[in-house]
Amino acid sequence: MKALTWHGKGDIRCERVDDPRIEHGRDAIIKVTACAICGSDVHIYDGVIPSMQSGDVLGHETMGEVVEVGPENKALKVGDRVVVPFTISCGECFFCRRGFYSGCERSNPDKAQAEKMWGYSPAGLFGYSHMLGGYAGGQAEYLRVPYADVGPIKVPTGLSDEQVLFLSDIFPxxxxxxxxxxxxxxxxxxxxxxxxxxxxxxxxxxxxxxxxxxxxxxxxxxxxxxxxxxxxxxxxxxxxxxxxxxxxxxxxxxxxxxxxxxxxxxxxxxxxxxxxxxxxxxxxxxxxxxxxxxxxxxxxxxxxxxxxxxxxxxxxxxxxxxxxxxxxxxxxAQTPVQRYLPLLLERIEKGEIDPSFVITHRASLEDGPGLYETFRDKQDGCIKVVLRP
Structure with missing residues (x-):
C-alpha cells in the first residue's frame, strides 16, 4: 500500500509499505477514506519528537471503512464506516474504566521508554514514535486498529467524511x-x-x-x-x-x-x-x-x-x-478521545458545529510531503490539510 513515511528531519516520503494485517483478535483493518496532517505531526517533521525510526508510517487523524475484523471483535463488522481516535486504549484497565483512555496501561508495548522520560507511560498513539508504541499511522491506504472494539465510533449515514474526521483528535x-x-x-x-x-x-x-x-x-x-x-x-x-x-x-x-x-x-x-x-x-x-x-x-x-x-x-x-x-x-492532558466522542458526534448531528470549517487544503497522499512543508510554514493560507488515499 501507499503511505507517508518519516526518514528524518524534513524528509517525508510517499512510498510503498507492507499492508497491515490482523495481529490480535480484537483488531480491525480499515480502508482509509480520509486522513489529515495535524500540528503535532509538524513536531515530527521538524525532528523534535524522539525515538522515531526511518520508515515509520505517520498520521493519527484517520477514518475509513472496516474491511477486516479480528475474531474477538464483536463491536464492528465489515462495511462499517468509522472514525478512529488517535489514542489507543484497551477499555479495561484502571484508567480506561475511569474514562481516562489516554492513560491506558496496556496499549503501549514500549512503555519502558516513556517511563524513562515521564515517570509513567501514557497510552500508545498512532504514528507517533516508538516511545508511544511504534504503531503505524493512518496517513496510508489501510490502517490496523488495535482494541478496535473500544476506540472507533461508527458514523451515521448522512454525515460526510469531512464533518466527522476531526473527531479523531482536534475537535475533542x-x-x-x-x-x-x-x-x-x-x-x-x-x-x-x-x-x-x-x-x-x-x-x-x-x-x-x-x-x-x-x-x-x-x-x-x-x-x-x-x-x-x-x-x-x-x-x-x-x-x-x-x-x-x-x-x-x-x-x-x-x-x-x-x-x-x-x-x-x-x-x-x-x-x-x-x-x-x-x-x-x-x-x-x-x-x-x-x-x-x-x-x-x-x-x-x-x-x-x-x-x-x-x-x-x-x-x-x-x-x-x-x-x-x-x-x-x-x-x-493528551485527550481521552473516546470519552468525548458520543457528545461531540451529537453536537455535529444537531448542526451546532460543522467541523469541516477548518479545512483549507484537500489533496492525495502523493501530495502529502509537500503539504507538510506548506502547513508547517503557514504558506498559501494553509490551516488544515485533508488527504484522501
Missing part, C-alpha cells in the same frame, strides 16, 4: 481545552494559537457559554477564521499581549487561558522566545514554552491555565511563583 482536543476552563457566565477565555486545535477551542468556548473569547496569533488567515468563529483577535507581533488583555479585562486578566501552541512557539514573538529557540538548537533545552509563560502571566488570580499544546520534555523558566502566589489551576 479543542473541546477538552475549553471544558478544562470550567466556563461560567460572563467569563473571558484567552486562546493562544489559532491553528486547528485553537480554532476548535475557540468555537468550543463559545458553545460552552463564554461571554468573550480572545484569540492570539499573527497569521492573517488564522486570525480571520478565529474572528469568524466569534473571537476578538490580537496579533502578537503588533501588540503587547499582556497589556492588551489587561486592558480588555479592566485590569483583572482572563478568567482562563488556553495554550494551544505547545513546544514550537514562534521565536519572533519575544526576546525570551528567541532564547528558547537558541537553547533547543544548542541542546540546552528540550521545549520552547514562551506561550505557556505568557498564558500564566495573563491569567487572573485563581483562574485556570488549560494546556493542550504538545510538550515533550523539560520546560525552562516557567513562572511558578506567579502561579502559586495567585492561586492558578493547571489542567492538561
Amino acid at each position: 482536543t479543542g473541546y477538552m481545552a475549553a471544558e478544562f476552563c470550567n466556563i461560567q457566565p460572563g467569563d473571558t477565555i484567552a486562546v493562544w494559537g489559532c491553528g486547528p486545535v485553537g480554532q476548535f477551542a475557540i468555537r468550543s468556548a463559545v458553545l460552552l457559554g463564554a461571554e468573550r473569547v480572545i484569540a492570539i496569533d499573527t497569521v492573517p488567515e488564522r486570525l480571520a477564521l478565529a474572528q469568524a468563529g466569534g473571537a476578538e483577535v490580537l496579533d502578537f507581533l503588533e501588540e503587547d499581549i499582556y497589556e492588551r488583555i489587561r486592558e480588555l479585562t479592566k485590569g483583572r486578566g482572563a478568567d482562563a487561558c488556553i495554550d494551544a501552541v505547545g513546544t514550537e512557539a514562534d521565536a519572533a514573538s519575544s526576546f525570551y522566545a528567541r532564547i528558547d529557540r537558541l537553547k533547543v538548537a544548542t541542546f540546552m533545552g528540550t521545549d520552547r514554552p514562551h506561550v505557556l509563560r505568557q498564558a500564566i502571566q495573563c491569567c487572573r488570580n485563581f483562574g485556570t491555565v488549560s494546556i493542550v499544546g504538545v510538550y515533550g520534555g523539560y520546560l525552562d523558566k516557567i513562572p511558578m511563583g506567579s502561579a502559586i502566589n495567585r492561586g492558578l489551576t493547571f489542567r492538561m
Whole structure:
C-alpha cells in the first residue's frame, strides 16, 4: 500500500509499505477514506519528537471503512464506516474504566521508554514514535486498529467524511481545552494559537457559554477564521499581549487561558522566545514554552491555565511563583478521545458545529510531503490539510 513515511528531519516520503494485517483478535483493518496532517505531526517533521525510526508510517487523524475484523471483535463488522481516535486504549484497565483512555496501561508495548522520560507511560498513539508504541499511522491506504472494539465510533449515514474526521483528535482536543476552563457566565477565555486545535477551542468556548473569547496569533488567515468563529483577535507581533488583555479585562486578566501552541512557539514573538529557540538548537533545552509563560502571566488570580499544546520534555523558566502566589489551576492532558466522542458526534448531528470549517487544503497522499512543508510554514493560507488515499 501507499503511505507517508518519516526518514528524518524534513524528509517525508510517499512510498510503498507492507499492508497491515490482523495481529490480535480484537483488531480491525480499515480502508482509509480520509486522513489529515495535524500540528503535532509538524513536531515530527521538524525532528523534535524522539525515538522515531526511518520508515515509520505517520498520521493519527484517520477514518475509513472496516474491511477486516479480528475474531474477538464483536463491536464492528465489515462495511462499517468509522472514525478512529488517535489514542489507543484497551477499555479495561484502571484508567480506561475511569474514562481516562489516554492513560491506558496496556496499549503501549514500549512503555519502558516513556517511563524513562515521564515517570509513567501514557497510552500508545498512532504514528507517533516508538516511545508511544511504534504503531503505524493512518496517513496510508489501510490502517490496523488495535482494541478496535473500544476506540472507533461508527458514523451515521448522512454525515460526510469531512464533518466527522476531526473527531479523531482536534475537535475533542479543542473541546477538552475549553471544558478544562470550567466556563461560567460572563467569563473571558484567552486562546493562544489559532491553528486547528485553537480554532476548535475557540468555537468550543463559545458553545460552552463564554461571554468573550480572545484569540492570539499573527497569521492573517488564522486570525480571520478565529474572528469568524466569534473571537476578538490580537496579533502578537503588533501588540503587547499582556497589556492588551489587561486592558480588555479592566485590569483583572482572563478568567482562563488556553495554550494551544505547545513546544514550537514562534521565536519572533519575544526576546525570551528567541532564547528558547537558541537553547533547543544548542541542546540546552528540550521545549520552547514562551506561550505557556505568557498564558500564566495573563491569567487572573485563581483562574485556570488549560494546556493542550504538545510538550515533550523539560520546560525552562516557567513562572511558578506567579502561579502559586495567585492561586492558578493547571489542567492538561493528551485527550481521552473516546470519552468525548458520543457528545461531540451529537453536537455535529444537531448542526451546532460543522467541523469541516477548518479545512483549507484537500489533496492525495502523493501530495502529502509537500503539504507538510506548506502547513508547517503557514504558506498559501494553509490551516488544515485533508488527504484522501
